[in-house]
Amino acid sequence: MAQFAVIGLGSFGATVATELAALKHDVIGIDLVKKNVENISEKLTHAVIADATDETVLKELNIQSSDAVVVAIGEDIEASILCVLHLKNMGVENILAKAKTNAHHMILSHFKIKKIIHPEEDMGVRVAQALNYPWVSRYMSLGDDHYIVKVVIPLHLRGVNLLGLINKANDITIVLLKRQQKVVCTFDPEFTLELNDILVLEGPLVELKKLSNRFLKV
Numbered sequence: 001m002a003q004f005a006v007i008g009l010g011s012f013g014a015t016v017a018t019e020l021a022a023l024k025h026d027v028i029g030i031d032l033v034k035k036n037v038e039n040i041s042e043k044l045t046h047a048v049i050a051d052a053t054d055e056t057v058l059k060e061l062n063i064q065s066s067d068a069v070v071v072a073i074g075e076d077i078e079a080s081i082l083c084v085l086h087l088k089n090m091g092v093e094n095i096l097a098k099a100k101t102n103a104h105h106m107i108l109s110h111f112k113i114k115k116i117i118h119p120e121e122d123m124g125v126r127v128a129q130a131l132n133y134p135w136v137s138r139y140m141s142l143g144d145d146h147y148i149v150k151v152v153i154p155l156h157l158r159g160v161n162l163l164g165l166i167n168k169a170n171d172i173t174i175v176l177l178k179r180q181q182k183v184v185c186t187f188d189p190e191f192t193l194e195l196n197d198i199l200v201l202e203g204p205l206v207e208l209k210k211l212s213n214r215f216l217k218v
Contacts, residue, residue: 001025002067007052007083009036012098012119013072018043028061053079055086063087068094068114077104084111145205148175151215153197162191162199169210172203 002025006017009031017029021044028046031037041047050057052073063069069092073080077100087095088111095113099105108116138150157165166172177184178198184191193199201208 003065004028005030005061005063005066005069006072007031007063007069008072008074008080008098009033009040009047010072010074012074013070014040016070016072021045028063028066030061053082053086055089058083058086059090064090064092066092066094068096071095071097074098074100077101077107080104081107084108084113088113142202146203147205147208148200148202149208151199151201153193153195153199154215155195157193157215158195160193161189162187162193163189165193165211165214166201168214169203169207171207172201172211175200175202 004017004020004025005028006013006020007030009017009029013029013031014036017027017040021027026045028048029037029040029044030048030050030052032049032051034049037047037049048061050061052058052071058064064087069087071080071083071087073083080097080100081104084095084097093114095111096115096117097108097113099108099116099118105116105118136149136151140148142148162174162177166174174187175185177187177200179194201211
């Protein structure tokens with residue numbers, strides 16, 4: 001179990017905090033707005049009404065001992081920047097911060113924090129990808145145009161040879177296949193797919209695209 005701090009409990013921050021708590025991590029949530037703290041207090045290890053632009057307050061809350069700190073302050077750009085500055089001064093290295101605008105991003109980038117997040121932009125990309133590749137139920141970018149994708153096998157691929165299907169694209173790795181409660185990681189040449197198998201693949205986007213028509217239709 002790791003320790004995380006989430007500063008700013010609006011929609012994005014609250015989602016991050018509750019998901020981390022649901023994963024059984026120790027989470028402290030901080031916000032200046034009483035209602036935001038009250039809405040989430042029962043779901044977190046600690047939820048505190050506090051001013052995160054005050055370095056003394058952050059030290060009193062022992063934020064520096066967290067494994068990672070998420071600065072989810074969105075609307076008040078000045079507050080976000082001050083908070084990140086204080087965290088860096090306190091020696092916190094693992095900082096993820098939400099950026100509202102390009103200018104906000106540019107300023108945060110000078111602090112050399114671990115990751116700058118654009119929630120609305122990222123969600124827009126995910127929606128576009130979902131529309132463009134409806135055969136993919138989940139995906140994760142690995143950088144360099146490589147992705148891990150999760151595919152639920154449709155009816156028309158039932159009985160299709162798995163290795164024969166994947167061999168239609170180069171450099172695609174079968175990470176695993178889940179069939180009901182069983183996870184399969186090695187496949188013999190005769191292995192065939194069943195309806196609702198969950199297939200996880202890794203490879204370059206251009207090669208994953210080559211498989212798209214096979215997943216959409218015969």
